[in-house]
Amino acid sequence: MSYSFEYIDIILLAMIAGFIFLRLRGILGKRTGFEGKATSQLKEVLKTVNQEKNKKININFDDKAQEEFLKGAKIAYETVITDFSDNDNKITSSRPLLNNEIFNQFNQALKDRSSRGHYAEITFIGVNSAVIKEHKKIGNILNVTVDFIAEVITCIKDKDKKIVSGNPEKIKKIYDTWVFSRDTTSSNPNWQLVNILT
Numbered sequence: 384m385s386y387s388f389e390y391i392d393i394i395l396l397a398m399i400a401g402f403i404f405l406r407l408r409g410i411l412g413k414r415t416g417f418e419g420k421a422t423s424q425l426k427e428v429l430k431t432v433n434q435e436k437n438k439k440i441n442i443n444f445d446d447k448a449q450e451e452f453l454k455g456a457k458i459a460y461e462t463v464i465t466d467f468s469d470n471d472n473k474i475t476s477s478r479p480l481l482n483n484e485i486f487n488q489f490n491q492a493l494k495d496r497s498s499r500g501h502y503a504e505i506t507f508i509g510v511n512s513a514v515i516k517e518h519k520k521i522g523n524i525l526n527v528t529v530d531f532i533a534e535v536i537t538c539i540k541d542k543d544k545k546i547v548s549g550n551p552e553k554i555k556k557i558y559d560t561w562v563f564s565r566d567t568t569s570s571n572p573n574w575q576l577v578n579i580l581t
Contacts, residue, residue: 459574467505473493
């Protein structure tokens with residue numbers, strides 16, 4: 384007899400639990416995640432937050448922002464120098480880092496070198512220093528001028544592999560001043576090389 388009472392208790396508890404579940408489902412509904420509209424709104428909010436964050440960093444361009452910028456500038460410098468030393472007669476990997484004017488100048492220099500039957504042998508040793516000379520904001524555009532000191536082993540050879548210039552066994556110190564630019568209102572975080580000062 385006692386067993387039958389236990390079964391009845393279990394059945395009653397199950398019925399009560401089922402009733403509570405159905406009531407909660409009726410009140411709260413059964414949404415399992417964001418609907419399309421909510422997801423779209425969330426993306427817009429996140430996009431706006433990120434844009435405002437980028438604006439704040441680039442307008443202020445404080446010590447932390449400058450430190451992060453210089454890390455990227457050193458990588459960009461090495462990428463461009465190495466790309467220019469390749470002998471495929473065109474800029475490839477560093478294309479996104481260059482504005483159209485600089486890109487065309489570099490490609491023309493590569494074509495001129497190739498037309499003379501010359502090719503480069505360049506080993507990039509490293510950047511000794513990269514210092515921000517100045518930064519200036521004009522409208523939405525932030526321009527940053529950087530003085531680089533780097534070390535390379537470089538020489539130019541002709542088609543007969545005779546050295547035209549440079550020394551393949553000597554480390555050379557080079558000094559460059561490059562100007563990078565970025566639109567502070569753009570969601571694209573990348574900077575571009577826009578000028579090389581002599």
